[in-house]
Amino acid sequence: METLSDLFRKSKLTDITIVVGEKELHFSxxxxxxASAVxxxxIEESEDQSRLQLTDVEYDDLVLFLACLHPKQLLSITDENLExxxxxxxxxxxxxxxxxxEEYIVQQFEMKRDNKDGMYPCFFFHLRIAECCGLSEAVQIxxxxxKVQMAYYSSKSLGPSSQLKGYKGSDDFEELSLETKFEILRIRLEKAEEMINPKFPY
Incomplete structure (x- = not known):
């Protein structure tokens, strides 16, 4: 059974060998x-421009990255490989x-969900990745x-007999910037106030 790394065998169409540790990947x-000045x-500063040694990446991660560019594969982005x-x-x-x-993350943000509060388990995960990688358009969306405006809120969740859902314990939320966390909490408070006092929206 072929694996992703099998895509990167040497052929007449490959013109560069990328070396990670003792492993080699052949590509174009x-x-x-x-698409990358870096x-x-x-490559241009390498002594041999047909060979690139990388020391600051993981081999398996590089295989996934290159598979997104390989014409035989064009690997799709999923939650499993996104980060x-x-x-x-x-x-x-x-x-x-x-x-x-970015297109994958935006798709997740804009996808309709069945759950009433509009949230989904990976919301903060997607938001964190977008922020960490400078995908500003995805962050704004x-x-x-x-999903933020209704973040963990519904009229039932604000009732005295209901248990409020929160962000505590979400590692992805904790890793967001202070600016983003502040804005999320501002929206959260605004929504709560609006539900408690619908005649006086903030």
């Missing part, structure tokens, strides 16, 4: 250099793969979506 320079500089691919794309400032990650 064009999709790397066309990779362009690394690893987006982090490496941000590291290399690769516009194409970052855009792919997430922050302006109903």
């Amino acid at each position: 320079k064009y999709p790397l250099m066309e 990779l362009t500089e690394l 690893r691919v987006a982090t490496l794309a941000d590291h290399f400032e690769h516009v194409g793969v970052l855009k792919k990650c 997430g922050m302006s979506s109903k």
